[in-house]
Amino acid sequence: MKRLSVVRSAVILIALTFVLAACGSGNNSNNSQSSSNGNTAQPSQDASASPTGDAKPSSEPKKPVELLNVSYDPTRELYEEYNKAFSKYWKDKTGQDVTIKQSHGGSGAQSLSVIDGLEADVVTLALGYDIDAIAEKGLINPDWQTKYEDNSAPYTSTIVFLVRKGNPKNIHDWNDLVKDKVEVITPNPKTSGGARWNYLAAWGYALKQNNNDEDKAKQFVADLYKHVPVLDSGARGATTTFAERGIGDVLLAWENEAFLSLKELGDKFEIVYPSISILAEPPVAVVDKNADKHGTREVSEAYLQYLYSDEGQEIAAKNFYRPINQTIAAKYKDTFKDLELLNISDFGGWAEAQKKHFADGGVFDQIYAPGK
Amino acid sequence: MKGSRPNKQKNVLPGFGLSLGFTLLYLSFLVLIPLIGIVIRTTDLSWHEFWATVTTPRVLASYRVSLTTAFAAAFINVVFGVIVAWVLVRYRFPGKKLIDALVDLPFALPTAVAGISLTAIYAPNGIIGSILQPLGIKTAYSPIGITIALLFIGLPFVVRTVQPVLQDLEKETEEAAVTLGARRWRTVRKIVFPELLPAIITGFALAFARGIGEYGSVVFISGNMPLKTEITPLLIMTKLQQHDYAGATAIALVLLVISFLLLLLINFLQWRLNRRTAAV
Numbered sequence: 001m002k003r004l005s006v007v008r009s010a011v012i013l014i015a016l017t018f019v020l021a022a023c024g025s026g027n028n029s030n031n032s033q034s035s036s037n038g039n040t041a042q043p044s045q046d047a048s049a050s051p052t053g054d055a056k057p058s059s060e061p062k063k064p065v066e067l068l069n070v071s072y073d074p075t076r077e078l079y080e081e082y083n084k085a086f087s088k089y090w091k092d093k094t095g096q097d098v099t100i101k102q103s104h105g106g107s108g109a110q111s112l113s114v115i116d117g118l119e120a121d122v123v124t125l126a127l128g129y130d131i132d133a134i135a136e137k138g139l140i141n142p143d144w145q146t147k148y149e150d151n152s153a154p155y156t157s158t159i160v161f162l163v164r165k166g167n168p169k170n171i172h173d174w175n176d177l178v179k180d181k182v183e184v185i186t187p188n189p190k191t192s193g194g195a196r197w198n199y200l201a202a203w204g205y206a207l208k209q210n211n212n213d214e215d216k217a218k219q220f221v222a223d224l225y226k227h228v229p230v231l232d233s234g235a236r237g238a239t240t241t242f243a244e245r246g247i248g249d250v251l252l253a254w255e256n257e258a259f260l261s262l263k264e265l266g267d268k269f270e271i272v273y274p275s276i277s278i279l280a281e282p283p284v285a286v287v288d289k290n291a292d293k294h295g296t297r298e299v300s301e302a303y304l305q306y307l308y309s310d311e312g313q314e315i316a317a318k319n320f321y322r323p324i325n326q327t328i329a330a331k332y333k334d335t336f337k338d339l340e341l342l343n344i345s346d347f348g349g350w351a352e353a354q355k356k357h358f359a360d361g362g363v364f365d366q367i368y369a370p371g372k
Numbered sequence: 373m374k375g376s377r378p379n380k381q382k383n384v385l386p387g388f389g390l391s392l393g394f395t396l397l398y399l400s401f402l403v404l405i406p407l408i409g410i411v412i413r414t415t416d417l418s419w420h421e422f423w424a425t426v427t428t429p430r431v432l433a434s435y436r437v438s439l440t441t442a443f444a445a446a447f448i449n450v451v452f453g454v455i456v457a458w459v460l461v462r463y464r465f466p467g468k469k470l471i472d473a474l475v476d477l478p479f480a481l482p483t484a485v486a487g488i489s490l491t492a493i494y495a496p497n498g499i500i501g502s503i504l505q506p507l508g509i510k511t512a513y514s515p516i517g518i519t520i521a522l523l524f525i526g527l528p529f530v531v532r533t534v535q536p537v538l539q540d541l542e543k544e545t546e547e548a549a550v551t552l553g554a555r556r557w558r559t560v561r562k563i564v565f566p567e568l569l570p571a572i573i574t575g576f577a578l579a580f581a582r583g584i585g586e587y588g589s590v591v592f593i594s595g596n597m598p599l600k601t602e603i604t605p606l607l608i609m610t611k612l613q614q615h616d617y618a619g620a621t622a623i624a625l626v627l628l629v630i631s632f633l634l635l636l637l638i639n640f641l642q643w644r645l646n647r648r649t650a651a652v
Binding site: 106108115188229230231232233245246360365369 | 491495512591599614616
């Protein structure tokens with residue numbers, strides 16, 4: 001004990017590396033927040049990396065800036081690509097260097113971090129509800145959802161089914177999910193924004209099928225969750241459970257996650273479109289208080305606005321988010337199948353849906369009430 | 373002893389006042405104030421709301437899951453941790469240092485990494501899970517899986533508390549017992565074990581307390597099924613993600629009180645034990 005020798009430390013290191021390597025096959029931890037800490041803007045770092053504007057006599061010396069985009073899990077790849085494009089666009093337009101840091105995690109957890117002081121300049125979350133929660137604390141102006149077109153949702157998605165190759169359980173629509181011996185993988189709606197979309201899509205389907213009979217809808221959804229063997233805490237975790245652990249017959253997934261799984265894990269899976277699903281609108285907003293404090297309002301607003309540009313829309317589409325720009329959407333119409341999509345307003349908006357279904361004692365809790 | 377200064381002479385080591393002051397300040401910032409914060413947050417709720425929050429069936433079920441798995445893991449860890457400590461102290465063999473270092477690994481590894489790798493191994497298509505599954509033993513996504521995760525993170529607590537005591541155990545008493553005609557098992561039972569017991573209980577308490585609050589390694593392997601494999605820390609996280617601070621801290625407070633009572637009980641046991649062994 002006394003001699004924590006060099007040998008021992010080395011052994012620990014080696015063993016650690018070994019363990020990490022052994023289990024590291026692409027398992028991104030749910031909460032891995034790339035560079036979420038240390039977001040105190042340090043322009044000097046960038047200055048040392050590239051010659052400062054001061055050194056160049058020609059252009060006006062604009063200081064490099066840094067933005068922090070706090071987002072949710074499945075946008076990691078999207079924003080990696082978009083950030084590069086935006087930096088270039090901004091440099092060309094204003095001559096200013098902009099570095100964008102990303103932070104990813106569960107949407108609810110991310111919104112909580114921002115409330116608790118993670119100094120995000122912009123948030124791009126899974127649900128309007130999560131941004132509303134930040135706005136409630138006074139960090140974002142209450143009218144944020146009207147700031148940008150289409151409810152401040154520059155790209156949309158929907159919920160689809162990912163099934164194993166050949167669709168062995170013959171799953172085509174929501175009612176196939178409650179057949180005998182079908183196991184459904186979906187995360188916990190109480191911890192995952194994506195899971196709430198899944199849940200509402202199922203609810204909407206059941207209402208349609210039963211002439212808006214809520215009791216029957218509840219019965220259906222309860223039945224559906226009886227077929228769920230594992231409730232992961234986030235969307236990525238559920239994808240891992242289904243794709244890598246081999247659990248379950250069908251994954252309720254964001255369309256973009258489903259495509260990503262196909263892309264990364266090959267032809268072991270296929271996508272099934274149900275007859276009806278939900279229009280998922282992941283919204284974006286400038287965190288007004290932080291942006292003003294950092295003096296990054298102008299670039300933050302441009303950052304979100306540029307998502308609506310042709311280039312931004314292309315990048316969204318390439319990362320399997322449905323572009324809202326019709327011209328670009330038309331280009332990708334083979335990728336994104338048309339289907340009947342419910343809107344969150346069909347459920348009375350997020351505040352209403354949250355209260356009714358996901359708050360404590362709500363429908364989701366009732367499903368799991370003992371004795372049922 | 374001329375000019376004796378009775379007050380100053382009391383302490384052999386100088387600087388007691390200063391270091392105690394520092395200790396209290398340090399502990400206040402790190403432990404006391406955050407804990408008081410939890411209590412204050414909870415007071416946002418009325419007594420009735422508090423009680424309703426901490427006694428819903430799901431929360432009650434989660435206490436059961438958390439407490440039983442943490443207890444089981446701590447218990448198993450005591451048995452095997454003592455064996456590990458015994459082997460490390462009493463025998464010399466090649467690779468001993470490596471094993472000694474491996475024991476500390478759970479301290480260093482981020483628990484989420486532990487959780488993911490354990491899940492990969494114990495999932496139905498994992499190396500061990502695929503062997504157990506056909507036998508009808510469900511490990512991952514069941515309380516057994518949670519226990520495995522807690523075994524992993526709790527092991528060093530037992531080994532590292534028992535090891536030094538075992539090291540300091542005087543060989544002479546054992547030799548005396550043997551010369552008096554005691555056989556090996558009797559020696560262990562009557563001489564070694566009583567000496568180790570306080571350390572074992574401490575190790576148990578540490579592993580148990582750690583297990584109750586563990587989150588990162590468990591969420592991946594437990595499957596998080598309400599009423600079945602949902603641990604209390606997950607419910608606390610759930611409340612936080614719904615921006616329900618008061619509810620989250622209410623449950624946390626209950627967890628704290630339970631842990632505190634258990635530690636108190638264990639300390640009491642230890643104290644009685646010490647008195648008894650001292651009397652003998």
